[in-house]
Amino acid sequence: MGPVVLFLLAACEPTPPPEPEPTGPAGYARLDRATFNRVAVHQDLSLFWRSDANGDGEVSPDEVAFVWGGRVEPKQWVTDGSFTSNFAGAYERMVHEVGSGAPPDGPPGSEARRRSLVLRELDAGRPTLVEHDLSGLPAGEREMVARVLEAATWIERLYARQRGVAQIGAELGDDLPSRSLFRRNQGPWCERSGLADDPDCHTMPAKRDEAEQRGRPERHSGLYPASLQAEDPNFCDTLAKHPMADVLLSPFSVVGRMADIDLVSVPYTIAWQDDMHHVRDLLRQAADALPANEAAFATYLRAAADGFESNEWGAADEAWVAMNSKNSRWYLRVGPDETYFEPCDRKAGFHMSFALIDPTSVSWQEKLDPLRSEMEGALAALAGPPYRARDVAFSLPDFIDVVLNAGDSRSAVGATTGQSLPNWGKVADEGRGRTVAMTGFGADPDSLAAEREVASALLCSATMAVHTDDPGPLLMSTILHEAAHNLGPSHSYTGPDGKTAERAFGGPLAAVMEELKAQTAAWWLVDWLVPKGVIDEATARAAHVADLEWAFGHLASAAGDASDSDAYTRLSAVQVGWMLERGALTWEASAVAANGRDQGCFELHQGAIAPAVDGLAREVLGMMARNDVPAATTLVERHLAGDGPLVPLLPVIAERVGRTPRPSYVYAVTY
Secondary structure (H helix, E strand, O other): OOOOEOOOHHHOOOOOOOOOOOOOOOOOOOOOHHHHHHHHHHOOOOEEEOOOOOOOOOOOHHHEEEOOOOOOOHHHOEEOOEEOHHHHHHHHHHHHHHHHOOOOOOOOOOHHHHHHHHHHHHHOEEEEEEEEEOOOOOHHHHHHHHHHHHHHHHHHHHHHHHHOOOOHHHHOOOOHHHHHHHHHHOOOEOOOOOOOOOOOOEOOOOEEEOOEEOOOOOOOOOOOOHHHHHHOOOHHHHHHOOOOHHHHOOOOEEEEEEOOOEEEEEEHHHHOHHHHHHHHHHHHHHHHHOOHHHHHHHHHHHHHHHHHHHOOOHHHHHHHHHOOOOOOOEEEEEEEOOOOOOOOOOOOOEEEEEEEEEOOHHHHHHHHHHHHHHHHHHHHHHHOOOOOOOOOOOEEEEEEEEEEEEEOOOOOOOOOOEEEEOOOOHHHHOOOOEEEEEEOOOOOHHHHHHHHHHHHHHEOHHHHOOOOOOOHHHHHHHHHHHHHOOOOOOOOOOOOOOOOHHHHHOHHHHHHHHHHHHHHHHHHHHHHHOOOOOOOHHHHHHHHHHHHHHHHHHHOOOOOOOOOOOHHHHHHHHHHHHHHHOOOEEEEEEEEOOOOOOEEEEEEOHHHHHHHHHHHHHHHHHHHHHOOHHHHHHHHHHHHHOOOOOHHHHHHHHHHHHOOOEEEEEEEEEO
């Protein structure tokens, strides 16, 4: 098959009518690159100006990428190396929007205010391109790519069903910014701190007609009966206490309601059979297209396809962990996995991560593979009784160069940079999971400049001097974080009360504690690796600063929202609050930040980090070893909403981080 460019099939609409070519001497130089990309998002255009390669300030056909999720096919923008009249018309509309200025805000409850807030929410994310040209692949692999990317559109559909928003997208009409936001946020709600709770910030028109007024849609998960969610604000706790809790809260099912039985568990394959079978068929076609040297990948594709028919995922897990950087150049994980997206933290969300293996992962595997048992022993000693070190057989992370994320893997802003799976089943229980560290995110010049801008607004000069554009230290920390998910008291560990962490702590708190354990262990292991000669002290110092900056990014969403349930936000609050209490991190109120403008900044004291992190690691691992729910609850709540030293600084972090839009990744694939 000839080269084609990916676009989202499910979102296609009729081609807009041709419009006249632009007039005037400025041509296509009337918008700078950042403005072009920002306004293209406003107008729901599948366009991204990747770079001004020739430096002339004018967008050219060879400088444009065609974004997944767009409404128009690439050939309708560029034909035979020239822009089409469709592009000319779109450019004129973009120029007109910029020239018209910001739309007027309206009174509370008005359509004008809603539309204004939608644009503010969109602008909180900076469109950032992830692009791959796979057109040089052999024909069989290009066919595989086509089928996998088509399957991704059905994964998005399944995830929308799980989030309870599958029907809402059809109600947005021709309101382009709202359509764009709905697609980006995978739902009608705003997510940015300061806007998420605003009743006017959503994608639904304020009214359909004069008789029907509409407002912000209530959040109703598609995994539980809407009536149950409306009747019982604590329905997750109610389900956890139900006599059939293990069945109802099983990860690969929907909770349904029947008059004669009350609550029932409905397998995904029954609840959404047609969509599941579409994915099944496409994955089988992808497997059939692969050459003989990709046998391991083909085996996984067929096993995953079977899971979409049977709702049994064990065979897919076995085939997945059998894939590695030595027997395939591809990475794919497709199916239901993580639970953080849903209110009870029990049901597995559909996602796809499709990538190429980055061969540099082999060098890290060679460094860390011999240390797996030592790492387990070290964390076991920190945890203390009753936990005992065990044999660990997990694979150390592969580096993957992401081609496309879809469903639960595709974030509105930011991106997951590491993952350790599976979460259930024999592979997980036996500690044979596979971990990955995702490369390519945040390494573009625009992102590096934005990261420096945020860091210099929060850090004092001495700490900022350790900041680096090199992604290596943070990537190393990500590797250690993902490895730590398989170390110490984790997935299948049963505490002295006979319960796993999920049963003892409950879904949301269990998720926070597991992520807190992994990230704290990563901080701790960085210093542990220095005397072993795996890394040097300069790399360790840079990793600590990078991890602090990562935490600030998550804390920016927590200001004024003590109920923030995001696991990464809550773990970041514990870590930063703990470091402040113990002097490893200080707030220098009288100092000027490294940007030379902001009053007050954070100083990280490298010599005090190791003892502070050691103390936190002992606390967290010990709580998980003992299933100490009261202590864990106190630790988590204090630093985000209690009397901890971080709480009054949260607004400062939110304001300074919020000045710089976070990356909102868009994908373009030519094959």
